Amino acid sequence: MSSDSATAATVDAATVRRIAHLARIAVAEDEVSHLQGELNAMLAFVAQLSEVEVAGVAPMTSVMPMKMKERDDQVTDGEIADAIVQNAPVSEEHFFLVPKVVE
């Protein structure tokens, strides 16, 4: 079995808490074991990919072959600060307000 094999991987409760924190989603203690079961069911399902021989296969980067388009380096819009903050939960004078970040 190659080192990048996806077989037999399962997550434990500590890993579930770590992923939740990385994803910035609060998870209550009583949700952890349920989530762990669901994530392990998904990981068991995707584990069959380890049967596929992928040596020498390039990973897909663009599903349709196309050249990345370039555009002129020009300002095409602006002066729309009102529209930009219009949906902000909390804003003041065209600034987004967040809880204090720096002590």
Place this chain on the structure above:
Amino acid sequence: MSDPTALTLAEARDLLRAKKISAAELTDAHIAAVAQARVLNAYVLETPDKARAMAKASDAKLAKGEGGALEGIPLGIKDLFCTDGVRTTACSKILENFIPPYESTVTANLWRDGAVMLGKLNCDEFAMGSSNETSAFGPVVSPWRRKGSDAKLVPGGSSGGSASAVAAGLCLGATATDTGGSIRQPAAFTGTVGMKPTYGRCSRWGTVAFASSLDQAGPIARTVRDTAILMRAMAGHDPKDTTSVDMPVPDYEAALGKSIKGMKIGIPKEYRIDGMPAEIEKLWAQGAEWLKAAGAEMVDVSLPHTKYALPAYYIVAPAEASSNLARYDGVRYGLRVPGHDISEMYENTRAAGFGKEVRRRIMIGTYVLSAGYYDAYYLRAQKVRTLIKRDFEEVFATGISAILTPATPSAAFGIGEKGGADPVEMYLNDVFTVTVNMAGLPGIAVPAGSDGQGLPLGLQLIGKAFDEASLFTLGGVIEDAAGKFTPARWW
């Protein structure tokens, strides 16, 4: 006019042009139908005032003979397309009050051509689902029922509101999006036609992102012709989307009725899966017979990596979703739930704003992209994706014009019946459709028969990149042979 909501889009268009019906009459009939069908929960926002104003403007244009291709045609818009000044939620609590100050390119194209907006349609939250049961607005009910039963059935998903509204006559056509089957599977479940175009054919600009390398917009309508008419309006190059293709959009309606004599149609053996119901097998064989009778040649083909498409999808799509949905942080738009510092504010906001399925997919995506796991999961899945696409390329290189498969492994199921204990049970719905997204190809679902309980079943045709036209031609042949599927009205 007996019932304007029973017209096809093409018929309505022709009557509007001939001034035998006004856009106002047509729109009013649809507004009334929508109001009477609220039990289906297809619309999450009705916009009757806007619809009437748009219809009035259409009547003025039609009177002057200046109507566009869709002038006066009332449509429903999946709530994943941003609409200027009209609430757009992706059917998520996290966007419950979001009012975009801009219009998605796809909907802007429809308004340019004169279409009328009836409202925003229900869908799975962030388009993540195959039954429309993950919506923050609650499930959509299909207008279809099993013979002798009043059990509520799902319309499929994620474009369940679009499919249900089209099948029930609550619009003449609808926009939808398809990341793993979200246009074709609900179309198949509701006896409607759904087209997922080639990746790049429709602009993604202004459409709420789920998995950017897979997402494509497309239409759902009641006939192949109606779907072709909508497709032409929705498609086209958009400089605001770097993956939008700069290619002319053909007149898809002109593809209908063309001869299919001598066309080679591939029948892939890998789609004959274990436990496939006999009625799906029969439907598939029947579809092949119809195409053969119209002059096409059936050819057995092999797409050896088919079984790996769904597991690879459940790495690639959640990975992209976890990245795309990072933007919902309670700062610039959407819900905010306070916390004692910024990190806790993010965590509380996202825990309260996202539903269960969305949280689960973000977490899987975060895991497969995390340090130490990226190569084993994400990189491997992208390599498998290359192999899936290569399978199709090799088949098409032998002169095959299109591939015929079932659209779904079963007919529609009941609300609450699937996926309760194991999320993978629900994911298996997309086993025949997801390959097409992984390869970026166009696919159409066309109603072709019924199951033993009287529920519609669909066939799928998969085409070469940017050859949607052949799919409309072939879909038209199946439609002509199979006839129409209309639910009996109970709502």
